[in-house]
Amino acid sequence: xxxxxxxxxxxxxxxxxxxxxxxxxxxxxxxxxxxxxxxxxxxxxxxxxxxxxxxxxxxxxxxxxxxxxxxxxxxxxxxxxxxxxxxxxxxxxxxxxxxxxxxxxxxxxxxxxxxxxxxxxxxxxxxxxxxxxxxxxxxxxxxxxxxxxxxxxxxxxxxxxxxxxxxxxxxxxxxxxxxxxxxxxxxxxxxxxxxxxxxxxxxxxxxxxxxxxxxxx
Amino acid sequence: xxxxxxxxxxxxxxxxxxxxxxxxxxxxxxxxxxxxxxxxxxxxxxxxxxxxxxxxxxxxxxxxxxxxxxxxxxxxxxxxxxxxxxxxxxxxxxxxxxxxxxxxxxxxxxxxxxxxxxxxxxxxxxxxxxxxxxxxxxxxxxxxxxxxxxxxxxxxxxxxxxxxxxxxxxxxxxxxxxxxxxxxxxxxxxxxxxxxxxxxxxxxxxxxxxxxxxxxxxxxxxxxxxxxxxxxxxxxxxxxxxxxxxxxxxxxxxxxxxxxxxxxxxxxxxxxxxxxxxxxxxxxxxxxxxxxxxxxxxxxxxxxxxxxxxxxxxxxxxxxxxxxxxxxxxxxxxxxxxxxxxxxxxxxxxxxxxxxxxxxxxxxxxxxxxxxxxxxxxxxxxxxxxxxxxxxxxxxxxxxxxxxxxxxxxxx
Numbered sequence: 001x002x003x004x005x006x007x008x009x010x011x012x013x014x015x016x017x018x019x020x021x022x023x024x025x026x027x028x029x030x031x032x033x034x035x036x037x038x039x040x041x042x043x044x045x046x047x048x049x050x051x052x053x054x055x056x057x058x059x060x061x062x063x064x065x066x067x068x069x070x071x072x073x074x075x076x077x078x079x080x081x082x083x084x085x086x087x088x089x090x091x092x093x094x095x096x097x098x099x100x101x102x103x104x105x106x107x108x109x110x111x112x113x114x115x116x117x118x119x120x121x122x123x124x125x126x127x128x129x130x131x132x133x134x135x136x137x138x139x140x141x142x143x144x145x146x147x148x149x150x151x152x153x154x155x156x157x158x159x160x161x162x163x164x165x166x167x168x169x170x171x172x173x174x175x176x177x178x179x180x181x182x183x184x185x186x187x188x189x190x191x192x193x194x195x196x197x198x199x200x201x202x203x204x205x206x207x208x209x210x211x212x213x214x215x216x217x
Numbered sequence: 218x219x220x221x222x223x224x225x226x227x228x229x230x231x232x233x234x235x236x237x238x239x240x241x242x243x244x245x246x247x248x249x250x251x252x253x254x255x256x257x258x259x260x261x262x263x264x265x266x267x268x269x270x271x272x273x274x275x276x277x278x279x280x281x282x283x284x285x286x287x288x289x290x291x292x293x294x295x296x297x298x299x300x301x302x303x304x305x306x307x308x309x310x311x312x313x314x315x316x317x318x319x320x321x322x323x324x325x326x327x328x329x330x331x332x333x334x335x336x337x338x339x340x341x342x343x344x345x346x347x348x349x350x351x352x353x354x355x356x357x358x359x360x361x362x363x364x365x366x367x368x369x370x371x372x373x374x375x376x377x378x379x380x381x382x383x384x385x386x387x388x389x390x391x392x393x394x395x396x397x398x399x400x401x402x403x404x405x406x407x408x409x410x411x412x413x414x415x416x417x418x419x420x421x422x423x424x425x426x427x428x429x430x431x432x433x434x435x436x437x438x439x440x441x442x443x444x445x446x447x448x449x450x451x452x453x454x455x456x457x458x459x460x461x462x463x464x465x466x467x468x469x470x471x472x473x474x475x476x477x478x479x480x481x482x483x484x485x486x487x488x489x490x491x492x493x494x495x496x497x498x499x500x501x502x503x504x505x506x507x508x509x510x511x512x513x514x515x516x517x518x519x520x521x522x523x524x525x526x527x528x529x530x531x532x533x534x535x536x537x538x539x540x541x542x543x544x545x546x547x548x549x550x551x552x553x554x555x556x557x558x559x560x561x562x563x564x565x566x567x568x569x570x571x572x573x574x575x576x577x578x579x580x581x582x583x584x585x586x587x588x589x590x591x592x593x594x595x596x597x598x599x600x601x602x603x604x605x606x607x608x609x610x611x612x613x614x615x616x617x618x619x620x621x622x623x624x625x626x627x628x629x
Binding site: 005006008009011012013015016019020023024026027030031088089091092093094095142143145146147149150153154156157206207208209210 | 222226229230233234237238241242245246408409410505530533534537538540541542544545546547548551556558559560561562564565568
């Protein structure tokens with residue numbers, strides 16, 4: 001009796017590998033759906049940025065400055081909202097690591113956006129404040145994670161209070177891309193996380209929303 | 218991929234494998250699960266009942282054995298291990314009123330069930346020898362259903378189903394679910410020659426083999442596990458008859474239960490230590506039973522370590538978050554942080570949980586414990602979510618006691 005039954009060990013293994021394999025494949029597919037959604041948002045954002053960039057180039061000829069500022073603000077808001085979705089999906093990613101690439105792409109896009117934002121602000125004498133949030137992306141420790149979580153909450157509240165008066169741009173400060181490295185070197189960002197206001201003020205310690213708001217006045 | 222998701226996936230794979238393993242065995246043998254071999258010969262049988270401080274239950278156990286419909290039951294040796302209560306007096310009363318009952322008392326307290334069992338076994342001269350715990354009550358048909366299995370000369374031991382007698386409190390009901398599922402899966406393991414324990418409530422052994430492989434190991438806290446592994450080591454078959462039901466009294470308090478499970482775990486560890494050299498050897502003992510015990514132990518401890526790690530990590534994170542939030546005068550919990558995006562592993566976990574739920578509900582139906590199934594699905598959920606997850610904690614304390622070498626039955 002036992003000999004004929006012992007094949008069950010192998011049968012169960014084959015079935016388990018199959019079911020587990022199907023599960024993993026479904027997992028990849030499911031996470032792939034999220035990556036595809038992020039990718040679509042990114043493509044749209046890329047087009048929008050291109051549009052804004054063209055508009056800002058037009059401002060060289062003193063055309064449509066008001067339009068360029070408004071589009072820039074709208075784009076900033078949109079990218080900020082997408083950053084939250086990206087963060088949610090990235091935190092929920094377990095099997096693949098595809099969203100990481102999307103994260104890098106968004107960081108570069110936001111870097112480009114920041115540069116463009118500086119340009120528009122200068123050319124059009126725009127009244128908004130550029131707030132760049134440099135955070136640690138690669139393996140932050142518990143203390144840094146907690147600090148960054150609080151920084152995020154502060155900036156979220158700040159954004160709610162100030163709305164279009166601020167341009168909130170989160171950028172991972174420790175990714176190994178030349179443009180981001182150049183940016184951190186240019187503004188002497190030596191510590192992460194850092195909040196940089198109007199390219200002058202740097203906040204590395206936790207401060208209240210009210211204190212940051214007073215710096216904007 | 219990070220390490221933790223990889224470990225979770227490993228757990229999931231093992232869960233899927235074990236579930237499929239049991240489902241496949243069940244599916245192949247579902248029509249003969251409760252088959253009872255025809256009784257072709259009346260074997261002479263004696264039952265040994267070890268007893269320590271069981272004055273309340275021992276009478277009922279003796280009565281249950283006397284009510285057996287098996288004609289070959291010649292003697293019931295009730296061995297009192299120098300109880301501190303009136304157990305021996307109760308036994309003597311039964312012995313006076315029924316010639317089948319023999320009252321015995323060990324010369325001095327042996328400190329373990331194995332001691333009383335071995336003492337009683339010394340008096341047995343029948344073809345078969347059975348053992349019943351003093352707080353267990355075999356149904357009248359249990360013994361006659363078991364004996365038929367001995368027509369196969371290689372069968373050394375046959376055990377029955379152990380179900381719970383006292384299913385009154387919530388905690389007892391959880392144990393009743395556990396016992397029913399264990400009995401079912403034990404029968405399934407029977408089909409692949411992997412029975413790893415011939416438990417105390419009712420097991421009958423072929424006396425010639427029992428004598429040949431030696432008596433119960435009195436140093437082991439689970440002498441029934443150790444003896445079963447010894448039988449497997451010598452290549453003897455162990456059979457299970459689910460239709461032979463014995464009801465047993467389970468601990469009513471958490472403290473008693475913890476102590477009992479700790480004893481089982483320490484006994485398991487002692488047995489692993491004794492037979493560790495036979496991994497992948499000696500048939501299914503080395504190919505399944507020992508690895509199954511070792512892997513279960515490892516996974517339990519790893520799971521608990523991860524659990525503790527995550528608790529500590531979250532605790533530290535919460536403290537830091539609170540500290541920084543207070544400095545910033547900002548809210549600790551935001552609406553955004555309450556928005557949880559499910560991970561793939563969450564979906565896998567839910568699927569496995571439902572598999573476990575269906576498996577348990579189905580198992581209770583098979584073991585004819587439909588009262589437990591119907592009473593409350595809540596009990597089954599608590600059994601799966603809380604009761605089973607306590608085991609690793611018991612394992613830690615057991616391992617500590619085992620390493621320190623401080624363990625005993627606590628019956629001295």
